Amino acid sequence: MSELQNSKSNKLYFKETDYTISRFRKSINPNVSIILPTYNKKNELTLTLQSLECQSFSKRDFEAIICDDGSSDGTETIRFNDFSFPITYIRSNNNIGRPSIRNLGIRNASGDVLVFLDSEIAVKPDFLEKHYKAHMHHDKLVVCGSMVLHGVFARYDPKFNDDQNKILLEVMNEDENQLKAIRNAMEQKIPLQLLDIEDIHTQTFQEKAFEKPFVKIYRDTIFRKFGDHLTGFHFPWLLFCTGNVSVKSKAILEAGLFEEYPGYGWDDHEMGYRLYKRGYSFFNHTELVAFHQEHPIAKSNPKDARKNFVRVYQKYPEIQLRVFALHFIGLTLLELNEVYKAYLSFIEKQPENWTEISQLFIHMLDQIASKLWKGESLTKLAEGCDVSIFKTNRLSHSLLKEEKIRPFAEILRKMIYL
Template sequence: MFISIVIPTYNRKPILEKCLYALEKQRFTDSKVNTYEIVLVDDGSTDGTLEWLNKNTNDFPHVHCFVQNHLGPASARNLGIEKAKGDIIIFIDSDLVVTKSFLQSHADALVKGEEKLGNDRLFTYGSVINTCNFNNPTAEAYKVTDFSAAFFATGNVAIARKWLEKAGLFDISFKQYGWEDLELGVRLKKLGLKLIKCPEAVGYHWHPAFNLKQIPSLINQEIERGKMGVLFYQKHPTFEVRLMIQMTLFHKVLWGILSLGGTLNENTLSPILQWFINRGKPQIALEIARIFLNWYNVKAVYKAYQDI
């Protein structure tokens, strides 16, 4: 089994360093994995990522780096698949720090899954634990909020490249934030692929602790996600997709009520958000902020839908 780990990156040099060093420390308990490579696609970074990598090439014998203009993660992953040599593709994000048994765990799950199903129409999905502990990200414990019901998400997934090629790869129309991986998941499901959970393949998803300065970019992210959600629905106009992108009356009423019609927003809630942040509880502050972030998302979904 030849594994290619495809990683798109854009201006994430500090955490990318931890990501790559962790991948170079993989340990294998049997011969399922013959060899592996790390296919890094730099999506036009301007933070010195390439310069740092060039200075430290001896530390990363498995890394093959490719560069493109800033075209987004869908395009970057497609380039990574094109350049990859492996028969198995593992997608992770460049802010994910994995354990030493990460690749072996995915390999084991793929083999066992194929034996159980009697065919190879499957992919494995590992655990993603969110953390804001930059110095020691792997110290974070699993939390209820780390649960994901996504069918196919590129934060930590392993799949045979032939299924990606048969499904048609990622749709590069998704140029803004969100949904390009779940949209591909819909096409993979139509091919009959099954999801095999692989909790032993653990990745720690680092992000900086929430603070009020992040709010404008988070709002913009939700607006972009709303627009891309409508593109997702245009490609797959089903009720399941409407639920996923929050384009239902239920979501409109829910977040409308919780936000008091937008009255509870980044301005009115900022004092209580800062109160929690000052007491070392940024995660609680972020969960409260989701009240208005989801309202922005729902409004963006309906506006984008009306525009078309």
């Protein structure tokens, strides 16, 4: 039994549930444990497991921990014993949420390196080898692959939104037979399987993949400016996305398990922030391209993510975390980084003005968080602050003359007038 399984401190994060565990091809001291939470994704999970079957990494050196969050689509009927690598299948009898079921998987993992992978993401044959090797010469590293993600349509789903349907037709444009079948399925509003096991084993599925839109945005902004090791970027923890990320198991022992937030989002970024505070560095591994099998998107995701951000905001008092609230009033990550740098310069160069201006700034950040939680418009942020708006506005105007402080002064004035 691993230290993770024995760790008593992690019980603070563990939501109790009734569950069963089945083991196929028992693992003996694997180097890597893949944590795969899943819920009603039988078809996608099957193809993901087939992509793991194709790994160049030795089958005896890794295990897959499938964490089924009470699926009702027959996920338990997958023939796990047919795969040539060890699989632990954990099935919760209740739907307890992704971070909770992921924590249950972690507690049953025994690998030195934990790879977090979404159950609908197919990977290349060198996927595990590249994750593992990246950790061999770095003691406190987070290896991130979610920012080089591609998409692939393994099946058509009638619940796809208009954007997904448009991309699907564009991707399949050169395959007349498949395009005709897709159009027919769209008209009849019936699902249609587009990829099979052979496509995974021959790797031909990659020919119909497309780069996710956010990948180019990150590449042209964050990584172009700060590089793949994010030197000088104050928010590297944002790269901790459990769709494709790895850390050594001792990192989880140090930090504790995932916060079990309800709904969608921010449990992974919160873990990333904890690791960042413990001195872990983050690496955008451009060779870890993986393939997200597109599926319908829950309309509740944005609302869930906003509320979970507020939960993280309330947990951490430091400005380096709380300043991220400015992203919700339209600041890009590059702009956020400049504002935080300018804020640090302001504290260093003008400590005599720090108290009142910081009090107003923090008040307005708190207002953003409060309004996000309530679903209110992000306006009138300065209302209710005890400090003089006239005086702080005058001070902020004088700060515009300081080049290194100017980005902070500009956003402060913008917030006052929202």
